[in-house]
Amino acid sequence: MTDSILKIQAVRKTYVSVRTGDTIEALAGIDLEVPAGEFLAVVGPSGCGKSTLLSLVAGFTQPSAGEVLYRGQRVTGAGPERGVMFQDYALFPWRTVLGNIEFGPLARGVALTQRHARARELIRLVGLDGFENRYPHELSGGMRQRCALARMLANDPEIWLMDEPLAAVDQQTRTILQDELLRLWGDAARRPGAPTVIFVTHAIDEAVLLADRVVVLARRPGRIKAVIDIPLPRPRPAQRGSPQFAALVAQVWDLIRDEAAKAIVEEIDR
Ligand SMILES: Nc1ncnc2c1ncn2[C@@H]1O[C@H](COP(=O)(O)OP(=O)(O)O)[C@@H](O)[C@H]1O
Numbered sequence: 001m002t003d004s005i006l007k008i009q010a011v012r013k014t015y016v017s018v019r020t021g022d023t024i025e026a027l028a029g030i031d032l033e034v035p036a037g038e039f040l041a042v043v044g045p046s047g048c049g050k051s052t053l054l055s056l057v058a059g060f061t062q063p064s065a066g067e068v069l070y071r072g073q074r075v076t077g078a079g080p081e082r083g084v085m086f087q088d089y090a091l092f093p094w095r096t097v098l099g100n101i102e103f104g105p106l107a108r109g110v111a112l113t114q115r116h117a118r119a120r121e122l123i124r125l126v127g128l129d130g131f132e133n134r135y136p137h138e139l140s141g142g143m144r145q146r147c148a149l150a151r152m153l154a155n156d157p158e159i160w161l162m163d164e165p166l167a168a169v170d171q172q173t174r175t176i177l178q179d180e181l182l183r184l185w186g187d188a189a190r191r192p193g194a195p196t197v198i199f200v201t202h203a204i205d206e207a208v209l210l211a212d213r214v215v216v217l218a219r220r221p222g223r224i225k226a227v228i229d230i231p232l233p234r235p236r237p238a239q240r241g242s243p244q245f246a247a248l249v250a251q252v253w254d255l256i257r258d259e260a261a262k263a264i265v266e267e268i269d270r
């Protein structure tokens with residue numbers, strides 16, 4: 001059996017609402033192990049703690065109880081081996097595409113020529129050739145996400161932590177970027193040290209398309225409702241529309257339906 005790169009043990013996370021002073025139990029007793037090289041998707045209704053879970057692994061926030069262990073070490077902060085692509089972790093508006101992608105390596109003291117060479121390679125890989133000197137506001141939503149992807153990859157992270165990275169792009173762009181993400185991950189996986197991915201999405205079809213396993217979270221408090229294996233063969237883009245694909249999407253949706261309905265009612269009640 002492959003060693004787990006990430007172990008989440010009895011993790012709880014509570015927040016205190018600044019507005020009301022109430023305690024919010026965002027995550028209650030999460031246990032999860034992620035083997036190296038796995039593509040794991042996390043789905044669940046709004047407010048079930050998906051972003052909190054990813055922030056804990058990224059080291060942006062600390063658990064209220066329990067442990068997050070990365071390669072056996074307790075996570076106490078961010079690190080270049082854990083790359084993030086968060087929805088609200090925007091590009092630097094005052095830096096060009098090249099400047100954004102180079103930022104991590106620059107901060108780590110990587111030499112200019114090496115930094116440039118890697119950034120140019122990534123720009124080509126994510127299909128941003130000819131746009132290296134543009135600023136984020138001069139790019140489409142899909143191009144900004146390509147840039148954010150390249151920025152994450154610039155540190156050669158061992159694990160890719162992605163929080164709804166495609167939620168804000170149109171359906172066609174989304175399909176293209178899903179395929180490109182799978183291609184990039186597949187290419188990287190052929191080299192030693194295949195990257196591990198934790199991909200948060202509220203789109204069930206996206207989770208089934210991309211992942212080896214799908215973690216379904218329930219809400220209030222956030223906890224693991226089920227973990228579903230996705231045994232579909234790769235390459236995955238060819239699986240879109242297959243009967244097995246549809247059956248897995250239906251299986252995950254069955255687990256989420258009630259929770260999603262409750263989430264809607266609570267949003268209305270507020
Ligand atoms: N910084 C915070 N302060 C207070 N409550 C928070 C904070 N971040 C998240 N929460 C609450 O924790 C719960 C889980 O949030 P989150 O992890 O963002 O869920 P998701 O990403 O699944 O929508 C929600 O009820 C949310 O309102």
Ligand SMILES: [Mg+2]
Pocket residue numbers: 050051052
């Ligand atoms: Mg979220």
